[in-house]
Amino acid sequence: MTLNYPWLANIWSKWQFGLEHGTFSSATLLISEPGLGTEQLVNLFSSAVMCGNYASEACGVCHSCQLMQARNHPDFHLVKPEKEGKTITVEQIRTCNRLAHESSQLSGKRLFIIDPVESMTESAANALLKTLEESTKTCVFLLITYKCHQVLPTVMSRCQRWQVPKPSSQVMLEWLSKEVSSTLPSFVAHINDNAPLATLSFLEREQGDKYHQIEREFFDCIKLNGDITSLAKLLSSSHEEYLKWVWYLLTDAQKVYFGLDEAYFTPGAKVLAGCLSYEKLYQQSDSLSRLTEQLKEYTGLNSELLILNWLTKFNEEVCS
Numbered sequence: 001m002t003l004n005y006p007w008l009a010n011i012w013s014k015w016q017f018g019l020e021h022g023t024f025s026s027a028t029l030l031i032s033e034p035g036l037g038t039e040q041l042v043n044l045f046s047s048a049v050m051c052g053n054y055a056s057e058a059c060g061v062c063h064s065c066q067l068m069q070a071r072n073h074p075d076f077h078l079v080k081p082e083k084e085g086k087t088i089t090v091e092q093i094r095t096c097n098r099l100a101h102e103s104s105q106l107s108g109k110r111l112f113i114i115d116p117v118e119s120m121t122e123s124a125a126n127a128l129l130k131t132l133e134e135s136t137k138t139c140v141f142l143l144i145t146y147k148c149h150q151v152l153p154t155v156m157s158r159c160q161r162w163q164v165p166k167p168s169s170q171v172m173l174e175w176l177s178k179e180v181s182s183t184l185p186s187f188v189a190h191i192n193d194n195a196p197l198a199t200l201s202f203l204e205r206e207q208g209d210k211y212h213q214i215e216r217e218f219f220d221c222i223k224l225n226g227d228i229t230s231l232a233k234l235l236s237s238s239h240e241e242y243l244k245w246v247w248y249l250l251t252d253a254q255k256v257y258f259g260l261d262e263a264y265f266t267p268g269a270k271v272l273a274g275c276l277s278y279e280k281l282y283q284q285s286d287s288l289s290r291l292t293e294q295l296k297e298y299t300g301l302n303s304e305l306l307i308l309n310w311l312t313k314f315n316e317e318v319c320s
């Protein structure tokens with residue numbers, strides 16, 4: 001197994017040093033953003049910890065490594081929500097605690113990965129605290145979070161914290177140019193939060209045309225000759241991604257008012273700034289942020305209806 005993402009090389013070599021010298025913390029919190037390839041770091045770490053021959057990398061041939069490759073190692077425990085978007089329950093953590101107090105099946109280390117840690121219910125988090133404090137060199141906990149602000153301080157304070165670094169634009173563009181043959185429009189990394197894997201996925205799915213379609217239909221709507229019902233339907237079909245694009249368009253247009261004109265701005269930003277006042281852009285990007293948070297938090301909501309509501313109010317504001 002090799003590391004394919006150059007921006008992770010530094011953190012991985014520090015982790016390897018810790019594993020090699022026995023100084024790696026037995027309770028670690030890994031803080032990341034989506035789209036940085038963090039899974040690969042976690043996989044490398046897990047294989048290294050479980051390997052029976054080496055301390056800081058997997059030999060690939062020992063019994064432990066073979067069990068890890070078969071995803072069948074009795075001392076490796078991945079704790080995650082049973083369904084995406086659900087919680088990690090207190091029962092799951094109690095099972096963890098029990099296993100942490102037993103001796104390992106293969107007389108090596110036991111590893112517990114909790115992913116993502118913010119999915120734990122409060123009682124699950126409380127159940128974990130004592131075990132985290134008592135974890136030993138042979139019983140390792142790696143907690144992963146993509147929403148650091150939601151992790152309980154009591155959990156946070158018991159862990160050594162590491163932040164997955166974001167690549168610089170240059171490192172990311174160099175990496176992307178090796179991965180894709182097409183040229184990269186400058187706004188693409190920007191609307192993907194400068195996250196390399198998300199940007200790559202955007203290019204592979206050829207989402208550029210979709211972006212331009214959304215921008216075009218959005219302009220039609222604010223000029224009051226578009227079909228907001230069809231735009232709401234389109235936006236809700238992949239709302240997490242598409243609403244983010246619209247949010248970037250609105251916030252870039254606000255920056256135009258501050259005299260900024262960056263090459264990576266969304267293509268329609270300048271035109272939009274010419275159509276709407278700064279106050280309206282600010283209000284609408286703000287209410288869009290709230291809508292996005294709401295949709296993320298409550299997965300059962302009717303996104304199409306809520307987006308339609310937002311667009312309708314947007315138009316009323318434009319006309320008023």
Ligand SMILES: [Zn+2]
Pocket residue numbers: 050051052053054058059060061062063064065
């Ligand atoms: Zn091995």
